[in-house]
Amino acid sequence: MSAEGVRSGRLGLLLDQFDWAREMAEVRLTGLSDEEYLWEPVAGCWSVRRRGEAVTPRAYGPGEWVLDQGAPDIPASEYAEVARQAAGGMTVAKIADDWQVSVERVEQVLAHTGTPEPDATPVTTIAWRLGHLHSCFAGQWEWTFGERRREPKLLVDFTPSAALALERLWALLDRWRKSVATVTDEQLDTIGFSQYPYGSDPDDAYVDVLMGSNVEFIHHMAEVALLRDLWRNRT
Numbered sequence: 642m643s644a645e646g647v648r649s650g651r652l653g654l655l656l657d658q659f660d661w662a663r664e665m666a667e668v669r670l671t672g673l674s675d676e677e678y679l680w681e682p683v684a685g686c687w688s689v690r691r692r693g694e695a696v697t698p699r700a701y702g703p704g705e706w707v708l709d710q711g712a713p714d715i716p717a718s719e720y721a722e723v724a725r726q727a728a729g730g731m732t733v734a735k736i737a738d739d740w741q742v743s744v745e746r747v748e749q750v751l752a753h754t755g756t757p758e759p760d761a762t763p764v765t766t767i768a769w770r771l772g773h774l775h776s777c778f779a780g781q782w783e784w785t786f787g788e789r790r791r792e793p794k795l796l797v798d799f800t801p802s803a804a805l806a807l808e809r810l811w812a813l814l815d816r817w818r819k820s821v822a823t824v825t826d827e828q829l830d831t832i833g834f835s836q837y838p839y840g841s842d843p844d845d846a847y848v849d850v851l852m853g854s855n856v857e858f859i860h861h862m863a864e865v866a867l868l869r870d871l872w873r874n875r876t
Contacts, residue, residue, distance in 0.1 A: 651829060655851050656822060659858065663814065666862040669869065670807060677872045678768045678803035687711075688766040689799045701794040708772045708799055709765075713741035715750050717757035723750050731844065739841050767868050768806065770861045772799050775810050777857060778817050781850070784837040786820040793839060821851065 679688060687697060687709035697709040715723060726736050737747045765773075780793025800806050824847065828834050834847035842850050 650826075651848055652821075652824060652826075652851075655848075655855060656818070659818065659821075659855050662855070662859045662862060663818075666858075666865075667811070669862070669866045673767070673803045673807065673869075675801060675803050677869070678771075678806070679766060679801060680868070680872055681764075681766055682868070682871060682875075683764050685763055686766055687763045687769050689768040689772050689801060702797065702799045703795040704798045706799040706801060708776065708797075709769060711763070715740050715742055715746060716760045716762065718760060720750050720753060720757050723747065726841065726844075727751055735844075739844075741839075765864075767865050768799075768801070768803075770865050770868075771806050771810060772797065774858060774861050775806070775813060778813055778854070780839065781835060781837045781842070781854060782813070782817045782820065784842070785835040785847075785850075789836050793837065824851075 681688060685696075689706050689708055690696070690700070692700075692702075692705055692707050695707050695709055697711045699710040699712065700707040701710055702708055723736060723740075726739075727733070733744050733747050733751070737744045740747070776793065776797045779796040783789065783791050783793065783796060797809075800809075824834075829848040829851075830846050832846050833843045835842040835845075835850045837843075837850075
């Protein structure tokens with residue numbers, strides 16, 4: 642439980658959820674070594690790599706170490722969200738721009754019927770998952786509470802050091818959490834309060850953006866916890 646005690650209302654619930662998730666994450670990440678942080682359990686993993694060793698076409702970062710990133714696409718897990726965007730009045734062209742895909746790809750998703758096939762997504766290392774979270778939260782802070790001008794993909798200096806990566810991530814989350822706690826009810830309902838350029842933030846009420854940020858944090862930290870279990874029991 643946070644220092645503020647029991648909160649009520651939408652913002653209070655979202656902050657409590659984030660606080661609990663973070664407390665569990667910090668416990669689960671205690672003792673993370675560099676070897677485990679960079680461990681690739683299968684072939685073809687995405688990770689943090691030296692710039693000249695990246696295995697993906699859009700790996701990014703401002704320094705020597707970059708975060709793997711593949712070609713843009715709409716994963717099957719997001720088909721329902723794309724349908725909601727279209728039903729809410731967003732044009733196909735705007736959806737395509739948000740997802741950085743072609744109009745034809747969006748039309749294909751909207752025309753899909755039945756249950757989508759599972760995504761064939763790459764396995765990612767703990768380094769990648771923590772780096773991805775760092776990049777997302779840094780970008781959302783900059784484009785919500787910051788100057789709203791710096792390129793999100795250049796905000797995080799990725800590192801092969803587990804201890805340094807965690808130190809930087811916790812510091813960023815402290816700043817993000819402090820800023821979010823100041824948000825008013827009016828701002829929660831403001832569409833475009835966050836102008837983060839990758840995704841639908843500019844088209845969403847900020848309460849929906851915050852909910853999505855919590856989901857992103859929780860599901861990636863759960864994945865990291867599973868990788869730690871697999872590392873501990875590897876043969």
